[in-house]
Amino acid sequence: MTSLRALECLVAVADSGSITQAALLLHSSQPAVSHQIAALERETRTVLLRREPRGVKLTPAGRAAVADARRAIEAAASAVRSARAAGQAAGGVLRLACAQSLTVALLAPVIRQWHRRHPEVAITLRESTAMDEILGFLDSDEVDLVLMSTPPPGRFTITAVAEEEIVLAAPTGHPLTEQPAVRIEDLEGAPLVHFAPDNGLSVWLDQSLARAGVHPETVMRTSVTAAAPQLAAAGLGIAVCPVSAVSDGFPGAVRSFSPRWVRQLVAVTSTEPDPLVARFIGNLRTHGVRLPRGVRSRLADDNSASAKTRPAS
Numbered sequence: 001m002t003s004l005r006a007l008e009c010l011v012a013v014a015d016s017g018s019i020t021q022a023a024l025l026l027h028s029s030q031p032a033v034s035h036q037i038a039a040l041e042r043e044t045r046t047v048l049l050r051r052e053p054r055g056v057k058l059t060p061a062g063r064a065a066v067a068d069a070r071r072a073i074e075a076a077a078s079a080v081r082s083a084r085a086a087g088q089a090a091g092g093v094l095r096l097a098c099a100q101s102l103t104v105a106l107l108a109p110v111i112r113q114w115h116r117r118h119p120e121v122a123i124t125l126r127e128s129t130a131m132d133e134i135l136g137f138l139d140s141d142e143v144d145l146v147l148m149s150t151p152p153p154g155r156f157t158i159t160a161v162a163e164e165e166i167v168l169a170a171p172t173g174h175p176l177t178e179q180p181a182v183r184i185e186d187l188e189g190a191p192l193v194h195f196a197p198d199n200g201l202s203v204w205l206d207q208s209l210a211r212a213g214v215h216p217e218t219v220m221r222t223s224v225t226a227a228a229p230q231l232a233a234a235g236l237g238i239a240v241c242p243v244s245a246v247s248d249g250f251p252g253a254v255r256s257f258s259p260r261w262v263r264q265l266v267a268v269t270s271t272e273p274d275p276l277v278a279r280f281i282g283n284l285r286t287h288g289v290r291l292p293r294g295v296r297s298r299l300a301d302d303n304s305a306s307a308k309t310r311p312a313s
Contacts, residue, residue, distance in 0.1 A: 002043050004076055007069035009036040010048065014066045017055040040065075092276055097126040097134045098147035099200060101225040105244030105289045106147065106162060106265060113283065121276070129199040129223060138270050145277050146268040147284070149242075150204060159267045161284040166261040167299070169229035169239040169246060170253050176238065181258035184212045191237035192216035196223040204263075205240060229254070243299070248292030256299055265289070 012022035013033070023030045041048050048062035058066060082092060094114075098107055103125070111123055126143060128134045135152055137143040151158050168187075170177050176186055187209070195202040202221070209216065219237045222228055225245045232239035233252025242263065246254050267273075267281045291299075 002040060003036070004073065006036040006040040006043075007072055009033045010040060010062070011066060011069050011073060013037065013049060013056060014058055014062070017057070019056060093122045093124070094145070094276055094280060095124050095126075095143040096145050096147070097128065097137045097143040099131075099134065099149060100127045100129045101201070101242050101245055102147050102149070102265065103127055105164070105242075105291065106284065106287075109290055110280070110283050110287050113287075114280070129201075129225070131200045135268070138268065141270075144269065145273070145280065147265065148200075148268060149263050149265055150200065151264070151266050152268060157269045157272055159269075159273070159281055159285075160264055161267050161281060162265040162288045163262045164265055164289045165243045165256065165299075166240060166263060167243045167246065168255045168257065169232045169241055169250070170237075170255075171233055171235045172251070172253050174238065174253060177253040177255050182255050183258055184209070184214055184261070187214050187216045187238070187240070190216045191219045193228050193231045193237045193239045194218040194221045195225070195228060196221040199223050199225060201225060201241070209240075243291060243295065244289060246295050248294045250295065250298075254295065254298055 008026060009022060009028075012025045013019055016022050016025060019033050019037070020030050023033045026033065037049060044061065044065065046061045047059050048065060049056045050059055096107065096111075107125070111125070114121060114123060126134070126137060128137075131148060131150060131152065134143075134146050134148065135156075138146050138156070147161070149164070168176060168182050176182055176190070179186070195205065197203075199222075216238075220231065222231060225241065226247065228239040228241050229246050229250065229252065231237075233250065243254075267284065269277060273281055
């Protein structure tokens, strides 16, 4: 197969019109350049240069080869630049996958920041509600980084990036939201808008409630995380969901649990993160989960009211 060095020699000869000058341009010797040209001619099975008293000239075959040789040399240089940029976390392609519920609250602000600060980095995103599916993206090398709420089995490298609060969403005036504090135990027998089995939150919530010994009554299920609080607000029951699922201007009531209930959000990679991925993870950790101002203020007001009604210890 033709070497890149042979193509560089051909281009240098074409540009300088002389094997001697080409050798100087390439910091090589005249015999070495002649050897590369001869090897290229053997490979192409045709004459590429004609030796003349005043130097060399390209044959038609040589002129045809030089055009592609220039593109090959530039492509090789571009490959080196791209690899160097990715290695220095300054360029390349970053392929992300995440649990559907994390896209807006965790990922979107950081991606927007990268589009502004690192326009040379192309970012792709795949979403899913199923843990097995997004881990499959990682196993098949379709993505570089997965963001999820449940740490997977130990064959992966896991980095904690943020905490997210789990809240109660309910219709305005629901008895649970009128209490000074909402405990997990208060959910016993409550009508619950649950998540469908294809949403990873379904298993997670079942396990969490089982550990607390609580058994609400499922009245309906939804695959869409953000739909659960909306259905609860419409009067179908209550929802237990990540606070990121509660939109600004939410028409129902949203309350924190006492004690505060949080879940860990993690970044998952197949090996130790490379510099580009590591920089992105670092930005996720710095940014955290940002809530709409309205939701944040409502939770703060509720927590403040709860603190005032708790007896002093």
